[in-house]
Amino acid sequence: MSEIDLIQLATPGFFAAMGLEKVALDRQAAAGNDSAIGFEKRDSIASLVMGTASLYVPLALHALLSPVAPGKGKGKYRKVLVGTAVGAAALTTVADALAKREDDSTLTRFARRIRPSAGVAAVAAGVVTGSTTWAARTSAKRLWDSGGAKRDLGAGIAVTAGALLAWDFIYYWNHRIQHESRWLWAIHVVHHSSEHYNLTTALRQPVADVFGMFVPYGLMAWLGFRPRVIENARAINLIYQFWIHTEAINRLGVAEEILNTPSHHRVHHGVQQEYLDKNHGGILILWDRLFGTFQREGERVRYGLTNNIRTFNPVRIATHEYADIIRDIAKSSSWRERLGHVFAHPGWGKKRRYGNGEQPLALAS
Numbered sequence: 001m002s003e004i005d006l007i008q009l010a011t012p013g014f015f016a017a018m019g020l021e022k023v024a025l026d027r028q029a030a031a032g033n034d035s036a037i038g039f040e041k042r043d044s045i046a047s048l049v050m051g052t053a054s055l056y057v058p059l060a061l062h063a064l065l066s067p068v069a070p071g072k073g074k075g076k077y078r079k080v081l082v083g084t085a086v087g088a089a090a091l092t093t094v095a096d097a098l099a100k101r102e103d104d105s106t107l108t109r110f111a112r113r114i115r116p117s118a119g120v121a122a123v124a125a126g127v128v129t130g131s132t133t134w135a136a137r138t139s140a141k142r143l144w145d146s147g148g149a150k151r152d153l154g155a156g157i158a159v160t161a162g163a164l165l166a167w168d169f170i171y172y173w174n175h176r177i178q179h180e181s182r183w184l185w186a187i188h189v190v191h192h193s194s195e196h197y198n199l200t201t202a203l204r205q206p207v208a209d210v211f212g213m214f215v216p217y218g219l220m221a222w223l224g225f226r227p228r229v230i231e232n233a234r235a236i237n238l239i240y241q242f243w244i245h246t247e248a249i250n251r252l253g254v255a256e257e258i259l260n261t262p263s264h265h266r267v268h269h270g271v272q273q274e275y276l277d278k279n280h281g282g283i284l285i286l287w288d289r290l291f292g293t294f295q296r297e298g299e300r301v302r303y304g305l306t307n308n309i310r311t312f313n314p315v316r317i318a319t320h321e322y323a324d325i326i327r328d329i330a331k332s333s334s335w336r337e338r339l340g341h342v343f344a345h346p347g348w349g350k351k352r353r354y355g356n357g358e359q360p361l362a363l364a365s
Contacts, residue, residue, distance in 0.1 A: 010239050017243065018199045024248040025198075035300065036247035037196050042312040044200040049314045050190060051203030061210045069132040085129050088122035096334060116330035119338055123329055127183065127342070131211045138216030140227040151224030160232070163225050164283070167217065167233040172287035174214045175280040182346045186321035187212050193317050195304035197269055202245035207318050237282045241265075251297075260285045263297045270301040 025038050066074045068081040095118055098111035136142065153159045178188035190206045220230050244265040251263050260281045268279040278295035281287045288294035309320050328341040328349055340348050 010242075014199070014203070014242060021199050021246055021248045028248070037198075037303070038247075039198055039200070040196055043194055043196050044198070046312040046314055046317060047194060047200040047204040050207070050317060051205055053207050053314065053318070054203075054205035057207040058210055061208070065128070065132055065210060068128065070136045081125055081129055085122060085125035088118050088125060092118040092122050093335070099333065115333075119332060120326055120329050123338055123342055127211065131213050134213045134216075135210065138218045140218040140221040140230050143216075143218040144221035144227055146222070148221040148224055151222075152226065153224040153229075155226060155229055159225070160229060163220065163229045163233040164236060166220050166223070166225065167230065167237050168282045168284050169287065170215050170217055170219070171237060171282040172280050172284075172291075175282070176277075176291075176293060177214070178212075179277045179280070180345055181343055182321075182325065182348065183342050184212050184214070185346045186325060189305070189321045190318055192269060192305055193309060193320075195308060197245060197247055197266060197301070197303045199242065199245055201269075202242045204317075240283050245269075256285075258284065258286060264288075266301045266303075267295050267297050269303050271304055271306050272299060272302060274299070275301065276306075 022039065025036050028034070028036060029038075067076045068078050069075060070078060092115060095111040095115040098108055099115055101108045153162070175188075178184040187206045187208050191201075191204055194201045194204055217230060217234070220233075221227055225233075241260070244260055244262045246262050247266070249262040252259075252261050255261060256263060260279070260283055264279045264281075264285050267275050270276075275295060278293050279285065279288050280293055285294065309316065311317065311320075325341060329338050332338045332341060
């Protein structure tokens with residue numbers, strides 16, 4: 001059974017849970033506890049649209065990228081993509097050197113004019129080349145075929161539990177990296193874009209994972225976990241995280257010390273300084289405790305982004321950070337700036353503008 005199959009089976013339960021959450025929040029409000037933000041119709045619709053898109057847009061992107069991806073039966077235009085990346089990078093480097101000249105010659109003006117578009121083309125082609133290569137080289141199927149099958153662990157209960165644990169461990173690091181590298185943040189920011197926090201927010205999922213370069217879950221296949229077992233572990237991990245997106249549940253006693261709970265994940269979605277880039281775990285909060293990113297819920301959480309985009313348009317939700325990255329690259333005058341705007345922490349650009357004398361406002365949440 002595929003991930004999409006499992007999620008489709010769980011979908012009626014998702015909607016039933018949303019109804020129960022609405023009833024619980026209404027009762028809390030009637031009892032005088034109206035601190036929960038609750039639902040907003042347009043926001044919830046946007047989240048549901050993004051949830052549906054997250055299942056099917058990646059399939060379309062994989063098909064779209066097939067002509068430039070490595071592998072048998074693919075890559076018809078891969079050399080064109082690599083040539084574009086190399087050529088645009090060379091042109092940008094020359095333009096950088098010419099644009100620094102103080103004269104106002106035709107050549108200098110031309111270099112300054114073409115540098116923004118050449119820089120954007122070089123970075124875009126380079127990132128697509130890198131991400132498609134990484135995905136092909138680290139896929140579960142490839143690593144299973146290249147040695148994992150010899151270590152086949154089977155598909156029993158113990159193996160399934162091991163797969164869940166391994167997936168959750170790798171998920172923690174990928175989730176953490178998504179908050180620490182702007183290119184990966186551009187993928188993940190979709191999930192943080194709502195200023196509300198309810199079960200529909202859980203469905204506001206990224207659509208552009210295909211462009212990411214993550215710690216490979218395919219490592220599990222190399223260790224002997226079957227690709228189907230890995231796929232099911234992913235689906236279970238994702239389904240688990242649905243119920244923690246709510247304000248209807250407060251704290252859960254001793255479970256708070258081991259599991260990721262609504263309280264812990266509310267912190268993760270918070271924009272206050274003490275909450276930024278905290279509680280990255282999927283099922284277990286133990287990883288955050290072990291690796292120094294744990295924060296307990298204290299001050300009333302404010303949700304969204306530190307600079308909210310104020311839109312319910314799914315296309316804008318999915319692309320706004322990419323648009324900002326393109327603008328920053330176009331304004332850059334060196335490779336250090338371009339690569340910093342793409343791969344450094346989301347707050348890197350502001351750190352450069354503020355200098356060392358002032359604490360910048362982080363962009364990630």
